[in-house]
Amino acid sequence: MTAPALTISRILHAGYVFDCDGTRIAFDTIFENPFSRNCHAFPDVRFDHEQIRRQRFDAVFISHFHDDHCSLESLDLLDRATPLYIYCIFDELFAMVRQLGFTNVQPLRLNVPVAVGPFSVTPREAMDADVDSMFQVQAAGLNVLNVVDSWIDEGTLAQLVKEGPWDMVLWPFQTMREIEVLAPSRSQAAPPKLPEEWLPQLQALAPRYIVPSSCQFVQEPWSWYNRAFFPITYAQFTREVTAALPAAQVVRLNPSMSVRLDATSLLAAPPLSWITPVGEQDVDYVYEGNEAPPHTSEIARHFDALTAPQLARVLDYCSVELPAKYGAVEASSEYFDAPRIWQLSVYDHAGVPTQFRYRLTSDGTATADTGEEPLGWTTEIPATKLYGALEEGESLTSMYMRINDKVFDAATERDLLDADVVDDPLIRCLFSDTFGAYQAAQLRRLLARSLAQ
16 A cells, blocks of 8 residues: 655745645746746746646645746636635735636635645745745645745744644745845855754754755846855755754755655655756856946846837836835935935946936935035946836846945945945835736736737
């Protein structure tokens, strides 16, 4: 008699398929490469969309709304009767998914299990419960924790320890420097070091198997981000975790790979047929910190020219919409409580900047400035990327924004020590009061495509 077992297959990042006795559930289903517009899977893979359209999942669970976890382009490949369970505090996302045609869309509640055939799936609290969640998956007498993107606080850790023993933990093993690369001249090159709480947390959970599970991607081949984002490698994680948890086994699951987990063993299983590995799969990142970031003018030359209407949209935003919106988006630090002169430089495909100079006042107004006062903040961005944020929902991760890449006067430099990079006026105006821009742009494209057919 065959022992009860789970088959666990990797899609991308926190995307997995779980199979138990013919019941199949999936998590954070991203079937795109690149995803999030220009995040190219690393290792490289191809998706067979026709095969994916023929897949039938008994349920799909989405941990949070970020576009590398919840993509309408990917969901569009699924049967509209598929039950979707989504953790999100924003009603707008559920409305968009229903508008796409899904008929069974349910919100997830923390610590409330969902039964799907032999599976019990329980969302657990992440450190930022307003954004994301973790999943406890139980079936066949086995207990698996998918940590997704989460950081775990002491209270949740204590709860998870009580939920043990754990057969497998899917652990997000890479830290990501998406904020530090915005201001490389003002950021230290982070050492390739595991956060100090990770090993004690894994020791407390004491799983039999640990799967390194992170947002594996590179950007364009020329991008300096490809050596700056990820300080921690598979090799380092495996080495340090194995030393700290000698009774556990670290198992690498590349996209498409599957394993069969039972009470006593973990064995290879047939890979997902609708994901094709491309090239070497056991690749690892080479981290170089902030080494030699190119100027924004050089980066901008890698992108195609905007059309005349697209460029007009960007320039109108900078001249009219941005100053009008500035007062409605507050900074989290006190740096902008004092009047500042801000310069925004928008670089076209030839690397030529159009510069906008604003006077930012403590009461939240932003007006065009033509004076000679010293600058108090600078922002640079390729015009193509600004257009992408305005009209296509492009996220901050891929915009090649550059902040305060100059030396200011001594008083300003002292004040900047307490400033937060994400208080940048452009970042705030683009993102701080907007939810689901990426998915909304996808929905517009998908609905327009449907009407055209």
